[in-house]
Amino acid sequence: xxxxxxxxTFNTWAQITYVHMYLLTVRLRMFPQQHAHHWHQNLLxxxxxxxxxxxxxxxxxxxxxxxxxxxKDLFVQWRGVLAAYDEGLVKGDAVLATAVxxxxxxxxxxxxVAAVAGVVSYMKKNLRDLDRIHDSEIASGDITFxxxxxxxxxxxxxxxxxxxxxxxPTPVTAQA
Amino acid sequence: MHTxxxxxxxxxxxxFATTASRFEAGKSQDGPDASTMQKFAQRMRxxxxxxxxxxxxxxxxxxxxLFRACARAGDYTMPTVAEGEEPLRSAQGEDLGVGSGWxxxxxxxxxxxxxxxxx
Numbered sequence: 001x002x003x004x005x006x007x008x009t010f011n012t013w014a015q016i017t018y019v020h021m022y023l024l025t026v027r028l029r030m031f032p033q034q035h036a037h038h039w040h041q042n043l044l045x046x047x048x049x050x051x052x053x054x055x056x057x058x059x060x061x062x063x064x065x066x067x068x069x070x071x072k073d074l075f076v077q078w079r080g081v082l083a084a085y086d087e088g089l090v091k092g093d094a095v096l097a098t099a100v101x102x103x104x105x106x107x108x109x110x111x112x113v114a115a116v117a118g119v120v121s122y123m124k125k126n127l128r129d130l131d132r133i134h135d136s137e138i139a140s141g142d143i144t145f146x147x148x149x150x151x152x153x154x155x156x157x158x159x160x161x162x163x164x165x166x167x168x169p170t171p172v173t174a175q176a
Numbered sequence: 177m178h179t180x181x182x183x184x185x186x187x188x189x190x191x192f193a194t195t196a197s198r199f200e201a202g203k204s205q206d207g208p209d210a211s212t213m214q215k216f217a218q219r220m221r222x223x224x225x226x227x228x229x230x231x232x233x234x235x236x237x238x239x240x241x242l243f244r245a246c247a248r249a250g251d252y253t254m255p256t257v258a259e260g261e262e263p264l265r266s267a268q269g270e271d272l273g274v275g276s277g278w279x280x281x282x283x284x285x286x287x288x289x290x291x292x293x294x295x
Contacts, residue, residue, distance in 0.1 A: 003282030007266050008252035008275030016250030016279050024242055038235040045236075046243035058254045059271050115282070139234065141241030145249065148278045 003149070004115045006104070010059060014051065014074060015104045018081045020145060021047060023123060025082070026089070027130040027138060044078065085123075096120050114155055121151035249279055 006012045021043060028039045048071055055061040055070060081103055088096025100119045105111035126145050130138070137143070221230055252275035257263045264272040 004279045005282035006275075006279050007270075008273040008280050009266055009268075009270040010273075011268075011270060012275075012279075013247070013250040013252060017247045020246035020249060021243070024246060035231050035235070038232050039239060042232075042235045042239035043243055043246075046240050047247075050243065050247055058273070112282070138242070139238050141238035143242060143245050145245065148249075 002112050002115055004104075004119065005112065010054060012104075013054070014077070015081075017047065018078060019085075019100075019104060019119065019123065020126075021078075022081060022085045023126045023130060023145070024138075024143075026127055030131075031135060031138075044075075047078075048074070088120075089127075093117075093120050093124070096123065117155045118148055118151045121154050122146065122148040125151065249277065251275070252280065 006016070024043065025040060028036055028043070030036075031039055051074055052067055052071060055067050061067050061070070081099075084099035084103065085096065088099045097116050097120045100123075101107060101111060101116050104119060105116060129146065130143070133143075221234075252273035254271060254273050255264075266272050
Protein backbone atom coordinates (compact mmCIF):
# COMPACT_ATOMS: atom_id res chain seq x y z
CA UNK A 1 0.00 0.00 0.00
CA UNK A 2 1.22 3.49 -0.75
CA UNK A 3 1.87 5.89 2.09
CA UNK A 4 -0.43 8.84 2.66
CA UNK A 5 1.98 11.29 1.01
CA UNK A 6 0.59 14.29 2.86
CA UNK A 7 2.23 17.71 2.72
CA UNK A 8 4.03 18.50 6.00
CA THR A 9 2.33 21.74 7.04
CA PHE A 10 0.73 23.05 10.20
CA ASN A 11 -2.75 22.17 8.97
CA THR A 12 -1.75 18.62 8.08
CA TRP A 13 -0.26 18.22 11.56
CA ALA A 14 -3.55 19.49 12.99
CA GLN A 15 -5.60 17.03 10.94
CA ILE A 16 -3.41 13.99 11.71
CA THR A 17 -3.53 14.97 15.39
CA TYR A 18 -7.33 15.32 15.18
CA VAL A 19 -7.61 11.76 13.86
CA HIS A 20 -5.74 10.46 16.91
CA MET A 21 -7.55 12.76 19.32
CA TYR A 22 -10.83 11.53 17.86
CA LEU A 23 -9.89 7.88 18.49
CA LEU A 24 -9.05 8.75 22.06
CA THR A 25 -12.17 10.89 22.50
CA VAL A 26 -14.37 7.94 21.53
CA ARG A 27 -12.68 5.92 24.28
CA LEU A 28 -12.88 8.74 26.84
CA ARG A 29 -16.66 8.82 26.36
CA MET A 30 -16.67 5.43 28.10
CA PHE A 31 -15.23 6.97 31.27
CA PRO A 32 -17.65 7.49 34.20
CA GLN A 33 -19.98 10.31 33.21
CA GLN A 34 -18.96 12.63 36.05
CA HIS A 35 -15.28 12.41 35.03
CA ALA A 36 -15.36 12.23 31.24
CA HIS A 37 -15.80 15.97 30.64
CA HIS A 38 -12.54 16.76 32.51
CA TRP A 39 -10.70 14.44 30.16
CA HIS A 40 -12.26 15.85 26.99
CA GLN A 41 -11.60 19.41 28.08
CA ASN A 42 -7.99 18.76 29.16
CA LEU A 43 -7.16 16.92 25.96
CA LEU A 44 -8.43 19.86 23.92
CA UNK A 45 -6.55 22.31 26.16
CA UNK A 46 -3.27 20.47 25.58
CA UNK A 47 -3.96 20.56 21.86
CA UNK A 48 -4.48 24.32 21.99
CA UNK A 49 -1.27 24.88 23.97
CA UNK A 50 0.70 22.75 21.51
CA UNK A 51 -0.86 24.43 18.49
CA UNK A 52 -0.07 27.91 19.81
CA UNK A 53 3.47 26.84 20.71
CA UNK A 54 3.94 25.54 17.18
CA UNK A 55 2.69 28.83 15.70
CA UNK A 56 5.31 30.74 17.70
CA UNK A 57 8.30 28.42 17.43
CA UNK A 58 7.91 27.07 13.89
CA UNK A 59 5.89 29.70 12.05
CA UNK A 60 6.91 33.00 13.65
CA UNK A 61 3.37 34.14 14.36
CA UNK A 62 4.28 36.71 16.98
CA UNK A 63 0.97 38.56 17.23
CA UNK A 64 -1.24 37.07 19.91
CA UNK A 65 -4.40 38.35 18.17
CA UNK A 66 -3.48 36.43 15.02
CA UNK A 67 -2.77 33.27 17.01
CA UNK A 68 -6.08 33.61 18.82
CA UNK A 69 -7.88 33.93 15.51
CA UNK A 70 -6.24 30.69 14.30
CA UNK A 71 -6.96 28.93 17.61
CA LYS A 72 -10.62 29.86 17.33
CA ASP A 73 -10.67 28.49 13.81
CA LEU A 74 -8.94 25.28 14.93
CA PHE A 75 -11.60 24.80 17.60
CA VAL A 76 -14.34 25.11 14.96
CA GLN A 77 -12.45 22.60 12.81
CA TRP A 78 -12.23 20.17 15.73
CA ARG A 79 -16.00 20.38 16.27
CA GLY A 80 -16.49 19.68 12.57
CA VAL A 81 -14.09 16.73 12.64
CA LEU A 82 -15.90 15.25 15.66
CA ALA A 83 -19.24 15.44 13.88
CA ALA A 84 -17.86 14.10 10.58
CA TYR A 85 -16.01 11.13 12.11
CA ASP A 86 -18.93 10.32 14.40
CA GLU A 87 -21.19 10.22 11.36
CA GLY A 88 -18.68 7.92 9.65
CA LEU A 89 -18.53 5.64 12.66
CA VAL A 90 -22.32 5.28 12.68
CA LYS A 91 -22.97 5.08 8.94
CA GLY A 92 -20.03 2.88 7.92
CA ASP A 93 -16.55 2.82 6.43
CA ALA A 94 -17.51 4.48 3.14
CA VAL A 95 -18.89 7.54 4.94
CA LEU A 96 -15.89 7.58 7.29
CA ALA A 97 -13.63 7.48 4.23
CA THR A 98 -15.32 10.56 2.75
CA ALA A 99 -14.75 12.39 6.06
CA VAL A 100 -11.07 11.34 6.08
CA UNK A 101 -10.69 12.40 2.45
CA UNK A 102 -12.28 15.83 3.09
CA UNK A 103 -10.31 16.55 6.26
CA UNK A 104 -6.97 14.72 6.18
CA UNK A 105 -6.54 14.69 2.40
CA UNK A 106 -8.27 18.07 1.96
CA UNK A 107 -10.58 16.72 -0.69
CA UNK A 108 -7.63 16.45 -3.08
CA UNK A 109 -8.55 14.73 -6.38
CA UNK A 110 -5.06 13.26 -6.54
CA UNK A 111 -5.37 11.51 -3.17
CA UNK A 112 -4.66 7.80 -3.31
CA VAL A 113 -7.88 5.96 -2.43
CA ALA A 114 -5.82 3.10 -0.96
CA ALA A 115 -4.20 5.57 1.43
CA VAL A 116 -7.64 6.98 2.37
CA ALA A 117 -8.87 3.41 3.01
CA GLY A 118 -5.66 2.80 4.97
CA VAL A 119 -6.52 5.65 7.34
CA VAL A 120 -10.07 4.28 7.79
CA SER A 121 -8.70 0.80 8.54
CA TYR A 122 -6.14 2.33 10.91
CA MET A 123 -8.88 4.23 12.74
CA LYS A 124 -11.03 1.11 13.15
CA LYS A 125 -8.09 -0.94 14.41
CA ASN A 126 -7.07 1.63 16.99
CA LEU A 127 -10.65 2.14 18.17
CA ARG A 128 -10.81 -1.60 18.76
CA ASP A 129 -7.43 -1.64 20.53
CA LEU A 130 -8.36 1.27 22.80
CA ASP A 131 -11.67 -0.42 23.57
CA ARG A 132 -9.82 -3.49 24.83
CA ILE A 133 -7.65 -1.72 27.37
CA HIS A 134 -8.79 -0.82 30.86
CA ASP A 135 -9.80 2.70 31.96
CA SER A 136 -6.87 2.80 34.38
CA GLU A 137 -4.41 2.17 31.56
CA ILE A 138 -5.85 5.07 29.57
CA ALA A 139 -5.77 7.20 32.74
CA SER A 140 -2.08 6.43 33.18
CA GLY A 141 -1.49 8.35 29.96
CA ASP A 142 0.71 5.65 28.48
CA ILE A 143 -0.82 4.65 25.16
CA THR A 144 0.58 3.92 21.71
CA PHE A 145 -1.08 3.79 18.33
CA UNK A 146 -0.42 1.07 15.78
CA UNK A 147 1.67 1.39 12.62
CA UNK A 148 -0.63 2.48 9.76
CA UNK A 149 1.56 0.61 7.24
CA UNK A 150 0.25 -2.62 8.73
CA UNK A 151 -3.23 -1.96 7.32
CA UNK A 152 -1.96 -2.70 3.80
CA UNK A 153 -2.98 -6.37 3.83
CA UNK A 154 -6.54 -5.55 4.90
CA UNK A 155 -6.92 -2.71 2.42
CA UNK A 156 -5.62 -4.84 -0.48
CA UNK A 157 -8.03 -7.68 0.26
CA UNK A 158 -11.09 -7.75 -1.98
CA UNK A 159 -14.32 -7.02 -0.15
CA UNK A 160 -16.96 -9.76 -0.04
CA UNK A 161 -19.48 -7.15 -1.13
CA UNK A 162 -17.70 -6.89 -4.53
CA UNK A 163 -18.96 -10.38 -5.41
CA UNK A 164 -22.54 -9.69 -4.46
CA UNK A 165 -24.95 -8.66 -7.20
CA UNK A 166 -25.46 -4.96 -7.47
CA UNK A 167 -29.09 -4.05 -7.10
CA UNK A 168 -30.54 -0.85 -8.40
CA PRO A 169 -32.28 1.09 -5.65
CA THR A 170 -36.04 1.10 -6.12
CA PRO A 171 -37.12 4.51 -7.33
CA VAL A 172 -39.27 6.31 -4.83
CA THR A 173 -42.46 7.53 -6.39
CA ALA A 174 -43.57 10.91 -5.26
CA GLN A 175 -46.65 10.87 -3.16
CA ALA A 176 -49.44 13.04 -4.42
CA MET B 177 14.98 17.27 67.36
CA HIS B 178 11.52 15.74 67.64
CA THR B 179 11.11 12.07 68.15
CA UNK B 180 8.17 10.88 66.11
CA UNK B 181 5.62 8.99 68.20
CA UNK B 182 4.63 6.48 65.62
CA UNK B 183 5.56 5.43 62.14
CA UNK B 184 2.31 6.99 60.91
CA UNK B 185 3.13 10.29 62.62
CA UNK B 186 6.59 10.19 61.13
CA UNK B 187 5.23 9.64 57.65
CA UNK B 188 2.78 12.52 57.88
CA UNK B 189 5.37 14.72 59.58
CA UNK B 190 7.66 14.38 56.61
CA UNK B 191 5.11 14.72 53.87
CA PHE B 192 2.96 17.48 55.27
CA ALA B 193 5.30 19.29 57.68
CA THR B 194 3.78 22.46 59.10
CA THR B 195 6.82 23.72 60.98
CA ALA B 196 10.50 23.73 60.19
CA SER B 197 11.38 21.50 63.16
CA ARG B 198 8.83 18.86 62.15
CA PHE B 199 10.13 18.99 58.60
CA GLU B 200 13.67 18.43 59.87
CA ALA B 201 12.47 15.56 62.06
CA GLY B 202 10.98 13.92 59.05
CA LYS B 203 14.03 14.51 56.89
CA SER B 204 16.33 12.61 59.23
CA GLN B 205 14.31 9.44 58.61
CA ASP B 206 14.15 7.41 55.46
CA GLY B 207 11.17 8.74 53.51
CA PRO B 208 8.45 6.68 51.91
CA ASP B 209 9.51 5.16 48.63
CA ALA B 210 7.67 5.72 45.38
CA SER B 211 5.46 2.66 45.69
CA THR B 212 4.33 3.69 49.18
CA MET B 213 3.39 7.10 47.84
CA GLN B 214 1.57 5.51 44.94
CA LYS B 215 -0.41 3.30 47.29
CA PHE B 216 -1.16 6.31 49.44
CA ALA B 217 -2.37 8.25 46.40
CA GLN B 218 -4.48 5.31 45.30
CA ARG B 219 -6.02 5.02 48.76
CA MET B 220 -6.87 8.71 48.71
CA ARG B 221 -8.38 8.46 45.25
CA UNK B 222 -10.47 5.47 46.32
CA UNK B 223 -12.35 7.73 48.71
CA UNK B 224 -15.35 9.19 46.92
CA UNK B 225 -14.86 12.84 47.88
CA UNK B 226 -11.11 12.78 47.26
CA UNK B 227 -11.62 11.17 43.87
CA UNK B 228 -13.93 13.99 42.82
CA UNK B 229 -11.46 16.62 44.06
CA UNK B 230 -8.37 15.10 42.46
CA UNK B 231 -9.94 14.15 39.13
CA UNK B 232 -9.26 17.47 37.33
CA UNK B 233 -5.58 17.30 38.32
CA UNK B 234 -5.16 13.67 37.37
CA UNK B 235 -6.91 14.33 34.06
CA UNK B 236 -4.66 17.33 33.37
CA UNK B 237 -1.44 15.37 33.81
CA UNK B 238 -2.55 12.22 32.05
CA UNK B 239 -4.09 14.02 29.07
CA UNK B 240 -0.75 15.76 28.52
CA UNK B 241 0.82 12.34 27.90
CA LEU B 242 -2.19 11.17 25.90
CA PHE B 243 -2.03 14.28 23.75
CA ARG B 244 1.68 13.73 23.13
CA ALA B 245 0.84 10.27 21.75
CA CYS B 246 -1.82 11.86 19.52
CA ALA B 247 0.47 14.54 18.12
CA ARG B 248 3.45 12.26 17.43
CA ALA B 249 2.43 10.89 14.02
CA GLY B 250 1.92 14.32 12.44
CA ASP B 251 5.11 15.89 13.78
CA TYR B 252 7.27 17.80 11.30
CA THR B 253 10.16 20.25 11.38
CA MET B 254 10.78 23.52 9.59
CA PRO B 255 13.99 23.81 7.58
CA THR B 256 16.14 26.83 8.39
CA VAL B 257 15.86 29.49 5.71
CA ALA B 258 18.93 31.52 4.79
CA GLU B 259 18.59 35.27 5.14
CA GLY B 260 17.06 36.94 2.12
CA GLU B 261 15.54 33.71 0.89
CA GLU B 262 11.84 32.96 0.86
CA PRO B 263 10.71 29.83 2.69
CA LEU B 264 9.18 27.08 0.62
CA ARG B 265 5.40 27.25 0.58
CA SER B 266 2.60 24.91 -0.41
CA ALA B 267 0.06 25.78 -3.11
CA GLN B 268 -2.21 27.07 -0.37
CA GLY B 269 0.55 29.44 0.75
CA GLU B 270 1.39 27.55 3.94
CA ASP B 271 4.89 27.12 5.36
CA LEU B 272 6.23 23.83 4.06
CA GLY B 273 7.93 21.62 6.63
CA VAL B 274 9.80 18.34 6.53
CA GLY B 275 8.07 15.23 7.82
CA SER B 276 8.69 11.50 7.79
CA GLY B 277 6.79 8.30 8.45
CA TRP B 278 3.72 6.76 6.81
CA UNK B 279 1.64 9.94 6.81
CA UNK B 280 4.20 12.08 5.00
CA UNK B 281 6.05 9.57 2.88
CA UNK B 282 5.05 8.70 -0.67
CA UNK B 283 4.68 11.51 -3.20
CA UNK B 284 1.05 11.32 -4.16
CA UNK B 285 0.18 14.85 -3.10
CA UNK B 286 3.43 16.68 -2.57
CA UNK B 287 4.27 17.39 -6.22
CA UNK B 288 0.77 18.41 -7.16
CA UNK B 289 0.70 21.30 -4.74
CA UNK B 290 4.29 22.53 -4.54
CA UNK B 291 5.27 25.94 -5.72
CA UNK B 292 7.97 28.45 -4.95
CA UNK B 293 6.91 31.90 -3.86
CA UNK B 294 10.26 33.49 -4.67
CA UNK B 295 11.05 34.65 -8.18
